[in-house]
Amino acid sequence: MKNKTLIERVFLAFTALCMALPALASYDVNIPPPATPISAQIYGLHMYILWICVVIFVIVFGAMFYSIFKFRKSQGAKADVNFHESTLIEIIWTVIPFIILIAIAIPAARTVLDMKDASHPDVTIKVTAFQWGWRYDYSADDVGFYSYMKTPWSQIGQPGIEATEKKNPDYLLEVDNEMVVPVNKRVRLLVTSVDVIHGWYVPQLGINQYGIPGFIKDAWFKADKTGVFKGQCSQICGKLHGYMPITVRVVSEADYAKWLADAKTKWSTKAAPAAAAVPAEDASKQYSLDELKAMGEKVYAANCAACHQPNGKGTPPAFPPLAGSKIVTGEAAKQIDIVLNGKAGTAMQPFARLSNTDLAAVITYTKNAFGNATGKAVQPADIKAARR
Ligand SMILES: [Cu+2]
Numbered sequence: 001m002k003n004k005t006l007i008e009r010v011f012l013a014f015t016a017l018c019m020a021l022p023a024l025a026s027y028d029v030n031i032p033p034p035a036t037p038i039s040a041q042i043y044g045l046h047m048y049i050l051w052i053c054v055v056i057f058v059i060v061f062g063a064m065f066y067s068i069f070k071f072r073k074s075q076g077a078k079a080d081v082n083f084h085e086s087t088l089i090e091i092i093w094t095v096i097p098f099i100i101l102i103a104i105a106i107p108a109a110r111t112v113l114d115m116k117d118a119s120h121p122d123v124t125i126k127v128t129a130f131q132w133g134w135r136y137d138y139s140a141d142d143v144g145f146y147s148y149m150k151t152p153w154s155q156i157g158q159p160g161i162e163a164t165e166k167k168n169p170d171y172l173l174e175v176d177n178e179m180v181v182p183v184n185k186r187v188r189l190l191v192t193s194v195d196v197i198h199g200w201y202v203p204q205l206g207i208n209q210y211g212i213p214g215f216i217k218d219a220w221f222k223a224d225k226t227g228v229f230k231g232q233c234s235q236i237c238g239k240l241h242g243y244m245p246i247t248v249r250v251v252s253e254a255d256y257a258k259w260l261a262d263a264k265t266k267w268s269t270k271a272a273p274a275a276a277a278v279p280a281e282d283a284s285k286q287y288s289l290d291e292l293k294a295m296g297e298k299v300y301a302a303n304c305a306a307c308h309q310p311n312g313k314g315t316p317p318a319f320p321p322l323a324g325s326k327i328v329t330g331e332a333a334k335q336i337d338i339v340l341n342g343k344a345g346t347a348m349q350p351f352a353r354l355s356n357t358d359l360a361a362v363i364t365y366t367k368n369a370f371g372n373a374t375g376k377a378v379q380p381a382d383i384k385a386a387r388r
Contacts, residue, residue: 031043031046031203032203032204033204034204034206035204035205035223035224035225035227035229035250036204036205036206036221036222036223036224037114037222037224038111038114038115038205038206038207038220038221038222039203039204039205039206039221040206041110041111041114041206042111042206044107045107045108045111048104048107049104052100052103052104056100115206115219117220118188118189118218118219118220120186121186121187121188121220122182122185122186122187123138123140123181123182123185123186123187123188124138124139124140124187124188124189124190125137125138125179125181125187125188125189125190126139126189126190126192126216127189127190127191127192127200127211128192128193128194128211129191129192129193129194129195129198129200129211129233129237129244130193130194130195130198130347130349131195131196131237131238131240131347132149132233132237132238132240132241132243132244132306133146133147133148133149133244134146134147134148134179134200134244134246135147136177136179137269138260138263139269141260141263141264142264142268142269142270143260143263143264143267143268143269144267144269145177145263145266145267146176146177146349146353147175147176147177147178147179147246147247148175148176148177148244149172149174149175149176149243149244149245150174150175150176151167151168151170151171151172151173151174151243152165152301152302153301153305153306153310154301155167155168155171156172156243158309158310161310170230172242172243172245173230173232173245173247174245174247175245175246175247178228178247178248178249179246179247179248179249180248180249180251180256180259180260180263181223181248181249181250181251181256182250182251182252182253182256183223183224183225183226183250183251183252183253184222184223184224185222185253186220186221186222187220187221187222187223188218188219188220189207189209189218189219189220189221190216190217190218191209191210191211191216191217191218191219192211192212192213192214192215192216192217193211193212193213194213195213195237195347196213196235196237196238197210197211197212197213197235197237198210198211198233198234198235198237198244199211199233199234199235200219200231200233200234200246201231201232201233201234201246202229202230202231202246202248203231204229204231205221205223205229205231205248206221207219207220207221208234210235223248223250225250226250226251226252227249227250228247228248228249228250229247229248229249229250230245230246230247230248231245231246231247231248232244232245232246233245233246238318239315239318240306243306281355281356281357281380282380283356283357283380283381283383283384284380284381285357285380286379286381287357287360287361287377287379287380288377289364289368289375289377292360292361292364292365292377292378292379293361293364293365293368293369295357295358295361295365296358296360296361296362296363296364296365296366297365297369299354299358299359299361299362299365300362300365300366300369303351303354303362304322304362304366307319307347307348308320308321308322309321311323311370312366312369312370312371312372313370318347319347321370322366322370322372323370323371323372324370324371324372325372328366328367328372329367329372329374332363332367332376332378332382333386335363335366335367336359336363336378336382336383336386337386339351339359339362339363340352340359340383340386340387352387355380356380356381356383356384356387357380359380359383360377360378360379360380360382360383363378363383364376364377364378
């Protein structure tokens with residue numbers, strides 16, 4: 001390195017940069033293409049202000065480098081021009097930035113006002129954030145459902161547990177139940193939270209709205225093309241903040257009607273919540289302890305491990321361990337009650353949406369895993385009997 005000339009060094013740096021470029025190729029440089037008039041406005045503002053910055057940059061740095069180069073000491077330049085306390089210059093450098101700021105403030109204010117005008121919605125969806133997922137309520141249609149990340153832990157891994165599966169293309173951005181909305185309709189979101197502050201953020205729809213416990217904030221969008229738009233929680237909301245993705249599917253009006261009809265059969269909020277979502281199954285079937293344990297392990301990994309951990313040790317005090325838990329090792333009725341109905345005011349939500357078989361399996365699994373050796377099984381019929 002010692003005897004390299006400046007040219008050689010520049011050449012080396014340039015070569016190294018070129019070699020790094022292919023790694024960058026999979027990243028987009030700009031913000032994603034807008035899908036709503038508001039996000040188009042935001043995109044336009046972003047480009048407009050970027051160009052203002054570019055012009056300022058070129059002028060300021062141009063003048064600076066020109067001066068440094070042209071009037072350098074070795075060329076005999078002397079710092080003998082004094083414009084200290086020049087009224088003219090002070091007026092110029094106050095007025096020009098003032099004009100630039102006004103030129104930015106006017107379109108920015110217009111966009112903010114448009115963003116906040118959630119009036120005359122065609123569809124209203126209540127968005128409830130929680131640790132860690134989302135609930136979408138289409139209240140006018142009596143439809144409500146949860147939306148969770150679908151990426152399995154086997155692709156993510158855990159501290160001390162290696163990921164065993166290859167990552168999907170939509171790794172960490174895939175959800176089980178998408179928010180579905182019709183194209184070219186005004187969709188109003190009422191965003192809130194039941195625990196800590198979350199952020200419902202879908203860049204292409206131009207929305208980044210806090211969900212704040214005890215408050216309802218609104219936001220709106222009108223997608224002008226069909227497609228799938230993805231986002232994530234934008235507020236650091238705790239341990240699994242990175243695992244609460246958002247997917248919005250914009251479909252034609254006909255497809256929306258079809259989806260809504262189907263959603264009403266699956267996720268009606270009019271029917272008793274426990275009875276609403278139970279998948280078809282034979283609840284009178286008897287399983288062996290081993291069958292239940294094997295099925296339950298999968299149900300546990302998909303639904304419970306995020307909070308109670310794959311090893312059942314939880315993360316106390318937020319999430320209690322199931323290993324050695326009195327409720328888990330004790331009589332089945334109490335345990336069925338908390339898993340089926342949840343515990344109000346805590347992150348332990350009702351799991352009534354799972355089938356009787358899945359619930360029997362996961363309860364049996366936790367009774368016989370993590371060192372809990374009860375040897376006891378719970379059958380689907382027990383769950384069915386316990387449903388309110
Ligand atoms: Cu969050």
